[in-house]
Amino acid sequence: MNKRIYLDHSATTSTKPEVLEEMIPVFTDYFGNPSSIYSFGREAKKLVDKSRERVAKALGALPEEIFFTAGGSESDNWVLRGVSYANKNRGNHIITTSIEHHAILHTCEQLEKEGFEVTYLPVDSYGMISLEDLKAAITDKTILISIMYANNEIGTIQPIEEIGKIARERNIYFHTDAVQAVGNVKIDVKAQNIDMLSLSAHKFYGPKGVGALYVRKGTKIANLITGGGQERGRRAGTENVPGIVGLGKAIELATENIDKYNEKLLKLRTKLINGVMEKIPYTRLNGHPEKRLPGNANFCFQFIEGESLLLNLDMKGVAASSGSACTSGSLDPSHVLLAIGLPHEIAHGSLRLTLGDENTEEDVDYVLEVLPEIVQRLRNMSPLYEKVKGGK
C-alpha cells in the first residue's frame, strides 16, 4: 500500500512549510524568554506581539484582546470557568448546546457540580439550534452563552451573528468555540457581537499545542492558569514562542487565502457527497446541506459499523473518522449524532471525511472507487443487511 489519502482535516492538519519556516529560527536563534529584559527576551517578545497582531487582524479584534493558550480545550475551559467565577454575583446560569465539543460539555458538567446551572439547547435534524429556544432559555441569572461556531463532526454552522445580537441585547456574554471555523469561515468578532472566541492553530495548518482566546475588552473573566505575569497577567506560563509564531503565520495565510480555499474544498466536497449518495444506497448525509464547513462530509451507512469501515479504509490508504461507539472509546455513539435524532444503530455506521489543502480531485475519485466496495463488503457480512435484502 503506497497510496495515502488524508481525509481527517477536522482532527488535525499538517503544518504548512511557510509556517514551519518562520518557526524554526525561534527554536534556535530567537529562543529568549519574552519576559527577560535583555535583547534575547525583547526579540522573542516582539515575535509574540507580531503574532498577536496577526491574530487580531484575522478576527477583526484588537491585539490586546488576544491571549495565547495551549489550544482550543484550554481556551474553552478558561471561558467557562473564568466567566462563571468572575460573574457569580450576577448569576449562575450558562446556556450552551448539546452538540458542543467535550472541552465545553465536560467543563459544564464540572461547573454543574459546583452549583452552576447549565441549559443544553437541543438541535434540529441538521444540527442547528433554534434562536427561539435560545431566547426562551435566557433567565435573569444567565451570565454566559457558549455556542460553537461550526460543529466538528457534522460541520453545521450556527447563526452566530444572530446569537451575538440576542446576547448583546440581553447584556449576556457570548462565547463561541470557533476551533473548526477559523480558516474556513470569515469571522469578524465586532460585527458578529462575539465577546469571546476560542481557536486552535493545528486546525488551520499551524502547529499543535497552541491556541488563542479572544476576549473583548471589558469582559469580566477570571484567570484559569495562575502563576507569572505573562499575557498581561491573564495567562501564566512562559509563552510557547515558536508555537505562537506558527499560529500567527498560519492564521494570516488562512485568512488571506480563505476564498480560494473555500472554493476548492466546496468543489471537492460537492463531488464527494454527490458521488457517495449516488453510488451507495441506504446512506444518509448528516449535517446541514448548505450551512456547513466547506470541507466536511459526514455520512451514515446503514447496516454497518464505523470502526470496521475505518479499518478497511485505512487498508486502502484512506484516513477518516467515525462517530461509532467503538471509535469514541465508550459504549455510546457520538453525542452529536444522537442529538440530531439518529437512532443508535444508524449512528454506529457514521463516517466523517474532512477535506483539506492537499486533497485533489483524484483523491475524491479514489474514495468514490474504494468506499462503495468496502461498504458493500461489510453489508454482505452484516445480519442486518440480510433482513433488508430478504424483505425486498
Added chain:
Amino acid sequence: MYSDKVMDHFTSPRNVGEIENADGIGEVGNAKCGDIMKIYLKIENDIIKDVKFKTFGCGAAVATSSIATEMIKGKTVEEAQKLTNKAVVEALDGLPPQKIHCSVLAEEAVKAAIEDYKKKHNK
C-alpha cells in the same frame, strides 16, 4: 491497537455467510450497542460439519466471530459448547480491554446456536 491475528481475521474473515436449512442458528447482541453476531451450524452425527457467521460490528467483533467459527468447526457439539471467551481472546493473541465484550458475544453466539440445535432436535 489490534494484534496481527485480529487484523488477519478481520481482513480475511473465515466462514462468512449463511447456511440454508441450518441445524442451529444463534443470534446475539443488538444493533443499539453496535454488535450483532449470527452463527449458523450444520450438524451431522453430533459433529459440527459446517459453520458460517454474519456480524454487524467493529473489527474485533468480526475477528472474534471468525476465529470462533474456526475453533468449533469439526468439533463435537459437546466440545463446541465448552468454547470460552477466554479461549477466543487467547487464540487472537489478545484483544484491547474495551473489546473483550466482543469475545463474550462470540461465545454466546456459539452457545445460542447450539441451544437452538438442541431445541430443534429435542436433545
